[in-house]
Amino acid sequence: MLAAARTLVCRDLRVALRRRSDVATALLFFVVVTSLFPLGIGAEPNQLRAIAPGVIWVAALLSSMLSLPRLFEADHADGTLEQMLLGAAPLGVTAAAKALAHWLVSGLPLALIAPLLALQYDLPAELYGVLVLSLLLGTPVLSLIGAIGAALTLGLRGGGVLLALLVLPLYAPVLIMGAGAVEMAAAGLGGHGQLLILGAMLIVAAAFAPWATAAALRIASE
Amino acid sequence: MRWFWYASPQTFFPLAGTIARWSGIAAAVLALVGLYIGFFVAPTDAQQGEAYRIIFIHVPAAWMSMFIYVVMAFWAGLGLALNTRLSGMMASALAPTGALFTFIALWTGALWGRPTWGTYWVWGDARLMSELILLFLYFGFMALHAAIEDPRRADRAAGLLALVGVVNVPIIYWSVKWWNTLHQGASVSLTAAPKMAATMLTGMLVMALAFWMYSIAAAMLRVRCIIRERGA
Amino acid sequence: MSEFFAMGGYAWYVWGSYGVTFFCLFAEIFLLLKRSREAKE
Numbered sequence: 001m002l003a004a005a006r007t008l009v010c011r012d013l014r015v016a017l018r019r020r021s022d023v024a025t026a027l028l029f030f031v032v033v034t035s036l037f038p039l040g041i042g043a044e045p046n047q048l049r050a051i052a053p054g055v056i057w058v059a060a061l062l063s064s065m066l067s068l069p070r071l072f073e074a075d076h077a078d079g080t081l082e083q084m085l086l087g088a089a090p091l092g093v094t095a096a097a098k099a100l101a102h103w104l105v106s107g108l109p110l111a112l113i114a115p116l117l118a119l120q121y122d123l124p125a126e127l128y129g130v131l132v133l134s135l136l137l138g139t140p141v142l143s144l145i146g147a148i149g150a151a152l153t154l155g156l157r158g159g160g161v162l163l164a165l166l167v168l169p170l171y172a173p174v175l176i177m178g179a180g181a182v183e184m185a186a187a188g189l190g191g192h193g194q195l196l197i198l199g200a201m202l203i204v205a206a207a208f209a210p211w212a213t214a215a216a217l218r219i220a221s222e
Numbered sequence: 223m224r225w226f227w228y229a230s231p232q233t234f235f236p237l238a239g240t241i242a243r244w245s246g247i248a249a250a251v252l253a254l255v256g257l258y259i260g261f262f263v264a265p266t267d268a269q270q271g272e273a274y275r276i277i278f279i280h281v282p283a284a285w286m287s288m289f290i291y292v293v294m295a296f297w298a299g300l301g302l303a304l305n306t307r308l309s310g311m312m313a314s315a316l317a318p319t320g321a322l323f324t325f326i327a328l329w330t331g332a333l334w335g336r337p338t339w340g341t342y343w344v345w346g347d348a349r350l351m352s353e354l355i356l357l358f359l360y361f362g363f364m365a366l367h368a369a370i371e372d373p374r375r376a377d378r379a380a381g382l383l384a385l386v387g388v389v390n391v392p393i394i395y396w397s398v399k400w401w402n403t404l405h406q407g408a409s410v411s412l413t414a415a416p417k418m419a420a421t422m423l424t425g426m427l428v429m430a431l432a433f434w435m436y437s438i439a440a441a442m443l444r445v446r447c448i449i450r451e452r453g454a
Numbered sequence: 455m456s457e458f459f460a461m462g463g464y465a466w467y468v469w470g471s472y473g474v475t476f477f478c479l480f481a482e483i484f485l486l487l488k489r490s491r492e493a494k495e
Contacts, residue, residue, distance in 0.1 A: 148386060152379050156369045165365055166383060169358035176351070212386055215302070219378045261458075272462035276471045283475070322478055330471040337467050436479060443486040450493035 004089035005097040012101030015074075022067060026106050027113065030063040034117045045122050052121035053131065053182035057175055059117075060110045060135055064142045065167065067106050069160045071098060071150040072217065085221055091214035099140075099147040099210065107139025123186075130185040130195070137198040138178040144209035145170050151216035174201060231308050231449045238449075242442035245435040252432035259425035276334040277422070282430035284327035286437055287356060290320035294363075295388040298381030308445075310377025311452075313384060314367055315445035319437050321360035328353055359387040373452055 016023055037055045038048055075081040084094050114135055115128040123131070149167035153159060181194035228234050260278035267274040294316040301309030331350070332342040344350055363380050370376035461468040 145386075148382075152366060152383060153369070158365075158369050162365060162369055165358070166362040169355045169362060170387065172351070172355050212382060216379065216382055219375060219382065222375060266462070271464060273464040273467055275461070275468055279471055279475050319482065322482055326475050326478060329474055333467045333471045337464055440482055440486065443483070443490065447486065447489045447493050450490070 001089055001093055004087075005093050005100075008089075008094060008097040009101045009104070012098060013104060016101065016105045022070070023105050023109070026063045026066050027109055029066060030059050030110050030113070031117065033059040033062065035120065038120065048121045049123060049186075052118055052123045053127075053179045053186070055121070056114055056117055056131065057135075057138075057179040057182075060107075060114070060139060061142060061168075061171055061175055063110060064106050064139055065146060065164060065171075067102065068146040068150045068167070069153070069163055071102055071147060072154050076154055076221075081217065081221065085218065091217060092210040095147055095151070095213035095217065096144075096206070096210035099143045099213070102147065103140045103143035107135075107143055111135035111139055127182055127185050130191050131182050133195060134178040134181040134191075134198060137195065137202055138174045141174050141198070141201050141205045142171060144205040144213075145174075147213045148209055148216055151213045151220055154217070154220040174198070177201070229306055229308055231311065231452075234308055235446060235449050238442040238446050242439045242446070245442070246439035249432050249435035249439055252428055252435060256425055256428035256432050259421060259428060264421040264425050265419060270338050273334065273337045274422075276330050278425050278429045280327060280330040280334055281426050282433045283323045283330060284353065285430055286433045287320055287324035287327050287353065289434075290316050290323065290437055291356060291359070291384070292388060294320060295384045298377075298384045302378060302381055302385070307374070307377075310374070310381055311445050311448045312441070313381050314377055315441045315448055316437075317360055317363050317367075317380075318444070319440045321357060321364065323433065323437070324353060324357040324360060328357065359384075362387070 034056055037051070041047065041051065072081060075084065085091060087094070111132055114131050118128060118131055146163075146167055149163045149170075152166060153163045156162060177194045177198050181191035181198065184191035184194060228237060256278060260275055264275070264278075266272060294313045297309045297313040297316070300306065301313060328350075331353070335344070336342050363384055366383055367376045367380040370379055459465060459469075
């Protein structure tokens with residue numbers, strides 16, 4: 001079962017790396033969006049420092065969401081999805097593997113380059129750790145929950161926008177905790193509580209989201 | 223068993239009509255009683271003056287918005303588990319009413335907040351945030367349902383979404399304990415003595431019952447429409 | 455009587471709340487009855 005999962009993750013990664021532009025696009029989107037905010041809001045350093053956690057988090061959230069419609073599309077189009085439905089590996093494991101691949105390609109790079117973007121906002125260096133950690137804990141949750149949305153909207157017109165409408169309310173608690181962790185740390189209060197809650201969210205999402213995704217895939221494939 | 227007999231949309235149709243009529247009447251009567259208590263029996267509040275009377279709509283609407291979502295998720299879950307048609311229809315019938323009460327809670331909350339706290343809206347307050355997210359969850363449910371052609375698949379997909387979203391409802395309920403923010407602390411607890419005058423509490427509870435009866439009536443009416451439209 | 459409508463100066467807020475609420479609820483029922491009539495055909 002784990003072997004099947006590993007194979008699937010590797011395959012997805014290979015496909016993603018073949019279409020390197022897709023991966024790069026999401027990252028570039030992240031960079032561009034975070035760069036746009038100072039242009040719109042003004043260059044006042046205190047203001048930028050204050051909004052930095054929120055802006056970086058929202059940008060990460062939107063970037064992560066960008067590649068979700070494509071998560072199952074290709075497999076659905078060429079019949080691989082039906083194979084997965086009939087396959088030996090439990091569909092939940094398959095769904096978890098796809099979410100993991102999605103995170104490795106979109107969430108993890110975002111978390112790693114976040115400090116560079118935080119530089120633009122003059123975020124103090126001691127907050128980089130909390131920022132990266134919050135993103136490392138939060139972006140997998142986004143991938144896991146996003147996979148449910150991607151499965152529910154598989155093959156529908158309206159696609160990406162509908163997916164966003166479904167998934168953004170579910171993202172909100174992650175965003176609140178993630179940005180909140182950095183903001184708490186900025187205020188000198190540590191942010192550990194939020195990070196712990198993010199960790200809890202990750203555990204719960206990892207435990208339940210794949211099965212919801214699997215159910216959604218079955219519903220979408222009838 | 224009688225329950226399973228009513229699981230067929232055809233046999234449920236007339237029963238839904240009967241329920242709608244009686245709960246509609248109950249709703250009207252309870253609303254009249256509740257409004258009477260709210261305006262003529264409950265005293266003026268020492269700090270908030272007459273503005274607090276919005277509470278007789280705001281709190282019951284907020285309770286209903288959350289309650290309906292849970293009931294909706296229940297029917298959705300039942301429909302997914304037992305593969306029944308009517309359960310999915312019930313969930314879809316409840317959604318617009320739930321969304322309406324969520325909107326009413328937010329609207330009346332804003333109008334109550336302005337004279338009492340000085341602002342229509344506060345970002346970062348857990349209860350307000352969660353209620354807004356609840357509204358988006360209702361919209362998501364209805365949008366997903368509308369985007370899928372086949373009604374059965376629509377019921378199932380939206381139902382799954384409702385189940386996933388139901389995690390949000392406890393977060394609303396416990397949010398006041400987690401964050402110490404602007405929204406007034408829970409004044410009605412099932413165990414602790416309420417911090418408001420007995421007449422105010424009674425008025426609120428009567429209005430809550432009125433809204434509950436109303437929701438049942440509206441949902442029954444809507445499910446009848448759905449049954450007719452699908453020719454089930 | 456006019457005191458009742460004034461609601462201690464909070465008239466807009468109180469009646470704005472109650473007004474919108476009951477308008478919404480009546481509108482929902484009205485629309486449902488209309489939908490029911492149309493579904494009969």
